[in-house]
Amino acid sequence: MNRFFLSINVRELVRPLGQLTLFSLGSAAALSIIVLIMALVLDQTIIGETLTEKLNVSLYTYTLINLPQVVLDGLTIGFVYAAIALGYTMVYGVLEFINFAHSEIFAVGAFVGVEILIALDQTGMLRNASLGMAYVFLIFAILAGMAAAGALAVTVERVAYRPLRGAPRLVPLISAIGVSFLLQDVIRLVEGLTTGDFNRIFPTFGNFDQRIIFGKLALGSTNLTLGVSIKSLIVIISAVLMLVGLNYLVNATRIGKAIRAVAQDRPTASLMGINVNRIISITFLVGGLLGGAAGVLYALKFTRIDPFVGFFPGLKAFAAAVLGGIGNLTGALLGGIVLGMLETFAGSYMGVFTMGAAGSEYKDIFAFSILIFVLIFRPQGLMGENVGQKA
Amino acid sequence: MSLLLSLNNIHSYYGHIHALKGISVDVHKGEIVTLIGSNGAGKSTTLRTISGMMHPKEGSIILNGKDISKMEPHDIVLAGLGHVPEGRGIFPKLTVKENLEMGAFTVNDQKVIEERMEYGFSLFPRLKERVGQYGGTLSGGEQQMLAIARGLMLNPDILMLDEPSMGLAPVLVELIFDIIETLNKKGTTILLVEQNALMALSIAHRGYVLQTGEIVVSDSAANLKQNTMVQKAYLGMD
Numbered sequence: 001m002n003r004f005f006l007s008i009n010v011r012e013l014v015r016p017l018g019q020l021t022l023f024s025l026g027s028a029a030a031l032s033i034i035v036l037i038m039a040l041v042l043d044q045t046i047i048g049e050t051l052t053e054k055l056n057v058s059l060y061t062y063t064l065i066n067l068p069q070v071v072l073d074g075l076t077i078g079f080v081y082a083a084i085a086l087g088y089t090m091v092y093g094v095l096e097f098i099n100f101a102h103s104e105i106f107a108v109g110a111f112v113g114v115e116i117l118i119a120l121d122q123t124g125m126l127r128n129a130s131l132g133m134a135y136v137f138l139i140f141a142i143l144a145g146m147a148a149a150g151a152l153a154v155t156v157e158r159v160a161y162r163p164l165r166g167a168p169r170l171v172p173l174i175s176a177i178g179v180s181f182l183l184q185d186v187i188r189l190v191e192g193l194t195t196g197d198f199n200r201i202f203p204t205f206g207n208f209d210q211r212i213i214f215g216k217l218a219l220g221s222t223n224l225t226l227g228v229s230i231k232s233l234i235v236i237i238s239a240v241l242m243l244v245g246l247n248y249l250v251n252a253t254r255i256g257k258a259i260r261a262v263a264q265d266r267p268t269a270s271l272m273g274i275n276v277n278r279i280i281s282i283t284f285l286v287g288g289l290l291g292g293a294a295g296v297l298y299a300l301k302f303t304r305i306d307p308f309v310g311f312f313p314g315l316k317a318f319a320a321a322v323l324g325g326i327g328n329l330t331g332a333l334l335g336g337i338v339l340g341m342l343e344t345f346a347g348s349y350m351g352v353f354t355m356g357a358a359g360s361e362y363k364d365i366f367a368f369s370i371l372i373f374v375l376i377f378r379p380q381g382l383m384g385e386n387v388g389q390k391a
Numbered sequence: 392m393s394l395l396l397s398l399n400n401i402h403s404y405y406g407h408i409h410a411l412k413g414i415s416v417d418v419h420k421g422e423i424v425t426l427i428g429s430n431g432a433g434k435s436t437t438l439r440t441i442s443g444m445m446h447p448k449e450g451s452i453i454l455n456g457k458d459i460s461k462m463e464p465h466d467i468v469l470a471g472l473g474h475v476p477e478g479r480g481i482f483p484k485l486t487v488k489e490n491l492e493m494g495a496f497t498v499n500d501q502k503v504i505e506e507r508m509e510y511g512f513s514l515f516p517r518l519k520e521r522v523g524q525y526g527g528t529l530s531g532g533e534q535q536m537l538a539i540a541r542g543l544m545l546n547p548d549i550l551m552l553d554e555p556s557m558g559l560a561p562v563l564v565e566l567i568f569d570i571i572e573t574l575n576k577k578g579t580t581i582l583l584v585e586q587n588a589l590m591a592l593s594i595a596h597r598g599y600v601l602q603t604g605e606i607v608v609s610d611s612a613a614n615l616k617q618n619t620m621v622q623k624a625y626l627g628m629d
Contacts, residue, residue: 254496261482261493267444268480270464273497273545 011253016247016333020240024078027341030070034080035349039063045354050306063349065217065224070348071341076232076301078340079239084293084317085324085332086246087153087287092326094283097169100157100176102291103314104183105149109292110299110309111187113145114200126205134206142296143236149287149292152183157284162277167347202303208234242290243333248330249286254328259283263327312364316343319371325384334382342366394453395420395580396441396472396549396608401460402452403433410436411447412604417583418549421580423571425591425612427625428462428601434584435477438551438603441582442466442474455548463587469497473547475553477584479538483527487518490526490537494544506545511540532563539570549580568594588625592616600625 039060042048048059055062084106091099120126121138129137143355160179191198213227250256261269262279268277298313299305320339324331347360374381396418411433414614418424426434439445441452443464452460458465459576469472482490491511495504512519515536521529529537535555542550552571556564564587572594575581585591592598600608600621607616615621622628 034628065516254492257485257489260485264482264484265480267464268476268482271442271468271474271476271480272493272541273465274493275463275465294621342427359517 004216005344009248011264012248012252013244016244016330017240019330020337022242023328023337024075024341027078027338028074030072031074031345033339034066035063035067035345036060038349038353039163042193042353047353050355051352059352062352066348067173068069068226072228072232073348074344075337075342076235076253077344079236079243080298080301080313080316080336081320081340082333082336083242083297084149084313085240085336086243087291087328088261088318088321089324089326089329089332090250090283090287091320093329094259094280095161096327097161097170097172098318098326099161100173100285100314101183102153102287103181103310103311103317104187104194105153105156105288105294105306106291106298106314107187107305107310108146108152108183109149109288109295110305111200111295111307112148113141113296114202114299114305117141117205118200121203121205123258126203129205131207134208138206138208138234138300144292145291146289149295150288153284153288154281157281162280182312184283184307191307192206198303199306202299202305208300231300235301238293238297242293242382246286246290247329255279255282287361302389306339316364316367319367321369322381323374325381328381331381339367339370342370347373392456394418395455395622396582398437398441399451399453400583401437401440401447401450403436403445403447404426405436405445408447408452410604411440413450414604414606416599416609418582420548420580421575422597423583423599425583425585425595426601427585427588427598427615427621428550429586429624431603432601433438433604436554436604438474438476438553440584441467441551444470449584459463465497465601468545468547472551473542473545473557475538477548477557479534481526481529481534481537483525485526487522487524487526487529491541491544494541497545499559507544507546508540510568510597511543514538514543514573531558532560533568535563535567536570539567543579547579550574550580551582551584552579553584554586555583556585556590563626564590579600588621592626 032104041057046321051057051062084102085103086100087102091097117126117137126134126137155156161172164175188198191200208231209229211227211229213225215226217224217226250259257358258269258274259280259282261272261274266276316339317336320335321332322335323339324333324335343363343366346366347363350362351359398414398416401411401414402409403524412439416424416437426435426437440447443459443462447460450460451458454470454472455486482493485493491508492504495507498504517533518536518540521533524536526534539540539552539555555567555571559567568590571581571583578586583591583595592615595612598612598615599606599611600615608615608621616626
């Protein structure tokens with residue numbers, strides 16, 4: 001027992017926590033400064049005047065008072081993106097291949113988790129559950145979503161990618177896109193046949209929808225309650241646990257070292273007695289587990305899911321992975337957090353800054369503009385190294 | 392001397408290119424055997440075929456009495472074969488220590504791993520100074536030392552070295568070849584591929600000369616050094 005504790009590498013547990021805090025605070029601070037400066041400037045214009053007329057508050061005060069809430073929301077979605085982005089980036093690191101079916105792995109995780117909860121709900125167990133049992137059910141749903149997504153990811157690799165291992169790079173990519181469409185339609189088919197409805201709603205139970213209120217702030221003639229919903233907290237805490245766990249797996253365990261060795265030089269890794277195919281399967285498994293958990297957490301946070309639920313989060317997480325430097329785990333964390341934060345800031349402030357001309361429905365512009373700008377000006381991403389293409 | 396490794400009439404292909412055209416090589420326990428030949432003769436291909444990185448179309452490869460010609464590299468390693476690949480194959484973003492640990496990936500006993508690591512450090516003290524450094528930051532000579540030390544982590548019956556002198560300064564080449572001789576004296580059988588035929592023949596017991604995928608001469612190292620064809624083609628003598 002003692003030996004076991006001695007062998008835990010504390011540094012690898014603390015380091016990712018530090019990185020997550022740094023990335024969160026850093027991106028929150030940078031974006032806050034930008035919107036506050038914009039608010040100060042726009043305050044003197046007709047935009048500020050209109051807001052003062054409507055809410056009896058200056059644009060600057062409005063922006064400042066909304067900030068804590070925006071940052072919290074940004075963090076929540078940012079951590080979800082980071083968890084999905086890790087799936088893309090791990091597979092890319094090992095195979096130099098973008099697994100475009102990862103968004104559907106995420107969706108399958110979400111569906112399995114939600115369907116289990118709906119089934120439990122129909123037996124009445126959820127409604128009568130004590131608070132403790134509600135959390136047990138939620139954790140069970142998350143674990144089931146992870147297991148299903150992990151198993152699916154391993155299967156997809158075995159069936160659709162491994163036979164194409166020696167083929168030109170474009171071939172497995174096209175296979176991945178095919179798998180992505182296939183899985184979307186399989187979800188639709190299964191849901192259509194079994195429930196007749198492929199919009200599924202996360203059941204209401206436990207205390208997840210409640211908000212912890214920190215206080216009220218006066219905002220002109222109205223009051224603004226400052227708080228955080230319990231489900232956002234659950235998302236943040238679970239994501240942090242997963243991200244720290246993954247970092248530990250990759251950096252401080254034997255399997256993790258083997259994953260890195262296979263990523264750096266596959267033929268030589270096999271000469272070390274490492275079963276390369278098994279390591280690749282493990283990589284897909286880990287990516288799938290994270291994606292599946294992210295799926296259930298996403299459903300918890302946004303309540304409604306449909307067979308295409310994976311598309312946008314998947315694409316944004318891909319953008320996040322590219323932003324951070326694809327193949328780089330720390331980069332995926334950074335990219336996910338920055339992207340989630342940016343999107344939430346844009347969604348929250350764009351409406352009021354443009355007097356309602358461009359509302360939060362345009363927030364996706366930011367995620368994908370970033371993708372384009374990164375590809376043009378820093379194709380290796382924020383934390384990536386310029387390694388060039390491997391043969 | 393007992394037969395440790397034996398290739399019988401091996402044919403290997405890269406796609407449609409017939410790279411090895413019926414190679415037969417024997418390595419006995421305790422020997423240093425060298426394969427010499429010019430670029431593209433099939434020396435590295437022979438080693439890659441032995442270690443399972445490519446599979447022969449025809450022929451058998453017997454290691455310790457077991458046919459390994461259809462096995463995968465990670466299983467062949469367990470059968471007692473170490474392969475230090477061409478270009479050294481150092482993991483650039485793993486530390487020296489992690490590189491060595493990877494060499495012992497299939498060993499579960501931490502004590503054994505540490506003992507073998509110490510053995511490697513005793514051969515190459517320089518590696519001990521660099522233990523926490525990334526493999527990619529080492530010099531070419533240090534990388535070759537690391538590759539050999541890593542190849543010894545599984546305590547193989549036979550160690551195959553692919554061009555250990557490539558890109559190294561003469562003084563380092565001497566050092567590496569001294570170590571190879573030392574290893575052999577301590578009981579490791581060596582199969583050495585070299586373009587530097589003079590160096591290879593100076594430490595080897597026997598040698599095979601490859602030309603375009605075929606063995607043209609095989610003899611004791613001493614005799615090969617006296618062979619006029621070998622002298623002319625590979626030793627730079629007229």
